[in-house]
Amino acid sequence: MKQLLAAMSVVLLLSGCSPKPPKTVYPRLNREAETSGLLSWNQRSSWNPRSGRVITSWVNPGGTMTTLYGDDAAVNYARSHADGAYPAGAKLGAVTWKQQEDARWFGGRIPAQVASVEIVTAGGSYARYEGSPLTAVPGDDTQRAQFLLHQRAAVMP
Amino acid sequence: MTRMRLLTGTGIALLLIGGAMQAYHPKLESPPVTAEIQVPDEVKQILRQRCYSCHSNETKLPWYDNLAPAYWIVRSDVREGREHVNFSTIGAKPAAVQRGTLFESVNLIQLGSMPLPRYLAVHRDAGVTPDELVTLRHYLETPPVQPAAPAPAAAAETQFQHWIASNGTPIQVQPEWNGVPFLPEYKNWKPVSSTERWDNHTMRQIFGNDIALEAIADGKIDNWPDGTVFAKVAWLQQPDGKGGITTGAFQQVELMIKDSKKYASTEGWGWGRWRGDDLKPYGKDAAFQNECISCHEPVAHSDHVYTMPIGGAQ
Numbered sequence: 066m067k068q069l070l071a072a073m074s075v076v077l078l079l080s081g082c083s084p085k086p087p088k089t090v091y092p093r094l095n096r097e098a099e100t101s102g103l104l105s106w107n108q109r110s111s112w113n114p115r116s117g118r119v120i121t122s123w124v125n126p127g128g129t130m131t132t133l134y135g136d137d138a139a140v141n142y143a144r145s146h147a148d149g150a151y152p153a154g155a156k157l158g159a160v161t162w163k164q165q166e167d168a169r170w171f172g173g174r175i176p177a178q179v180a181s182v183e184i185v186t187a188g189g190s191y192a193r194y195e196g197s198p199l200t201a202v203p204g205d206d207t208q209r210a211q212f213l214l215h216q217r218a219a220v221m222p
Numbered sequence: 223m224t225r226m227r228l229l230t231g232t233g234i235a236l237l238l239i240g241g242a243m244q245a246y247h248p249k250l251e252s253p254p255v256t257a258e259i260q261v262p263d264e265v266k267q268i269l270r271q272r273c274y275s276c277h278s279n280e281t282k283l284p285w286y287d288n289l290a291p292a293y294w295i296v297r298s299d300v301r302e303g304r305e306h307v308n309f310s311t312i313g314a315k316p317a318a319v320q321r322g323t324l325f326e327s328v329n330l331i332q333l334g335s336m337p338l339p340r341y342l343a344v345h346r347d348a349g350v351t352p353d354e355l356v357t358l359r360h361y362l363e364t365p366p367v368q369p370a371a372p373a374p375a376a377a378a379e380t381q382f383q384h385w386i387a388s389n390g391t392p393i394q395v396q397p398e399w400n401g402v403p404f405l406p407e408y409k410n411w412k413p414v415s416s417t418e419r420w421d422n423h424t425m426r427q428i429f430g431n432d433i434a435l436e437a438i439a440d441g442k443i444d445n446w447p448d449g450t451v452f453a454k455v456a457w458l459q460q461p462d463g464k465g466g467i468t469t470g471a472f473q474q475v476e477l478m479i480k481d482s483k484k485y486a487s488t489e490g491w492g493w494g495r496w497r498g499d500d501l502k503p504y505g506k507d508a509a510f511q512n513e514c515i516s517c518h519e520p521v522a523h524s525d526h527v528y529t530m531p532i533g534g535a536q
Contacts, residue, residue: 084342084349086334090523092444095415095530115535118410119427124418126465132416132427145389147382164418169521169528171332171359172325172421176532219427219457220378220385220472221409222393222499 089168098162098176102198112136114158114184121219124164129180131161133216139187143218151187151214159183159213185210243290250297253279257313259320265361268354269309272337273327276303279310284345292344299338306516318422321362325421326517328358333520362421378460378471381499385472395501398494400508404501405477408453414438414531418467419456425469428529429453438531446525450480472499476514478527489515489526 100115117134120143124130135143139155151157161183162176181202182194191210193202255278259269275281276299287296307327312320330336331350342349350358395404411429418425430438433449453475460470479485479492493514495504504510518526 084334084339086339086520086523087332090333090521092524093530094438094441094443095532098415098532099534113534115412119413119429121469122416122425122427123462123469124425124459124467130416130418132413145386147386167417169329169333169530170417171328171362172419174418174420175415175530216468217382218386219455219469220382220499221455221475222385222472222501 095176097178100160100179100182100199102194102196102200112156112158112184114156114160114182117156117158119219119221120157121216123216124174125161128164128174129161130164130174130176131159133213134158134160140218144221147217149215149217153186153188155187157185157187157213159185183209183213185213187214240290246290247293248297250281250283250300252281253310255279255310257311259309259312259323260317261320261324262361264357265324268350268357269327272348272350272354274309276300276337276341277307277309279304279308296341299341322422324358324362328355328362330520331355331358335520375460375470378458381471385499393501395496396503398496398503398508398510399505400488400493400511402477402479402492402494404494404496404503405451405453405479408451408455408475408477411451411453412535414452414535415529418459423459424456424473425459425467426454426456428531429455430531430535434531435535438533438535443527443531444525446480446527448481448483452478452527452529473497474504475501489518489522491526 100113114134117136118140120133120135120140122130122132134157136156138152139157142151142155159182161180163178163180164174165177167173167175179197179199180195182199184192184194191206191213193204193206193209194200195202258278259266261269269277270280275283281300283293283296287293307323312323327336332355337345337348337350392406395406397403408429411431412435413427414430414434415428416426417428429452431449431451433447434452437443437447437450455475456473457469458471458473459467462468474495474497476495477492479494480490481492482490485492488511493511495510495514496502497504515526518528521528
């Protein structure tokens with residue numbers, strides 16, 4: 066009889082109360098990785114690189130990750146040329162995030178807070194923004210601008 | 223008094239039914255252990271204790287699991303468990319496959335999916351303890367003795383030259399075995415997140431179509447609207463020689479297309495994966511999608527979507 070009851074309660078338990086899943090499996094936006102603040106491109110206009118399409122991405126030494134975006138002129142050029150000689154005025158934007166372990170996948174690192182946003186116009190200027198909200202960091206860095214202009218596009222057939 | 227008699231009657235009836243149930247006791251085979259997983263002792267110990275009852279040929283059941291009807295359920299779990307992962311034979315597979323299974327194992331444990339929740343409800347102390355989890359994670363964080371050879375840069379170069387020369391001319395791509403179509407426009411969608419996967423040495427971008435972006439902007443991400451599509455692109459990691467990692471050769475693109483009616487039998491999503499720069503549909507038949515669904519199952523509460531989207535991509 067005891068055995069039978071044990072078996073019966075096993076069945077009841079099997080059909081009913083299972084342990085609750087952890088919080089991580091419920092829907093969540095990655096809010097901390099959003100860019101905040103208006104990126105003023107120059108006196109006349111502003112451009113949010115995250116409204117662009119992807120050219121490529123990379124991981125920097127020291128635990129940050131970058132996605133390079135472009136406007137239509139930049140993306141169309143990057144996907145058909147290897148020389149980085151973008152048409153004048155094409156806009157590229159590099160968003161660099163600190164990394165965090167993916168709470169849903171041990172083995173993955175995903176964006177955490179934004180570390181910097183850089184915007185380059187081909188044949189024009191370079192601007193860098195940091196902080197939250199993002200604020201312009203003064204200075205022109207030609208070398209860095211060239212580096213960004215010469216990242217080749219990631220293959221997307 | 224009648225109440226008493228009724229109870230006794232019910233008791234006897236249950237006893238008889240219960241006893242009769244024991245008559246049907248199909249055998250649980252124990253095939254030989256041919257190639258056990260190759261891991262250090264402290265890791266194997268944990269797998270033995272927590273997982274071997276369902277994922278090995280050395281199943282040991284406590285006495286109460288040997289009683290029907292519990293036995294019937296456990297037996298079916300064991301048979302299904304062995305079919306998915308068998309630590310008694312997996313040693314015959316390449317080291318990378320064994321490691322991949324362990325990464326998936328750690329993730330299923332962390333997300334509360336393994337051991338099976340319905341099993342833990344009964345076997346209260348059968349779960350992996352926090353200390354044991356640390357041991358498993360630590361083992362996987364330590365690089366293997368022979369690190370993976372870096373992806374050949376020359377192959378990535380050829381692939382790139384070929385791709386830019388095609389100048390956006392679409393190639394003929396077959397639909398997946400389950401009929402899910404390839405959508406070449408994925409590359410023009412906005413990215414909603416990116417991943418550096420150090421478990422399998424890849425880089426990923428996750429794209430969402432306009433319907434996905436709108437749902438993100440509205441915060442309606444618990445049940446993605448029909449028409450939502452996610453694309454995930456993976457490239458091999460290519461070290462830049464200065465401590466950084468760039469996107470190397472294109473590896474594959476995967477799609478999840480939401481249509482709660484059309485794809486009702488596959489959790490509301492149409493699953494597809496196309497590999498290599500010729501975008502060959504993955505798998506041998508439509509059963510490939512079981513792989514997708516079972517690995518995305520732990521995030522069923524998030525409508526089977528792993529990515530936590532970053533808003534503001536419009």
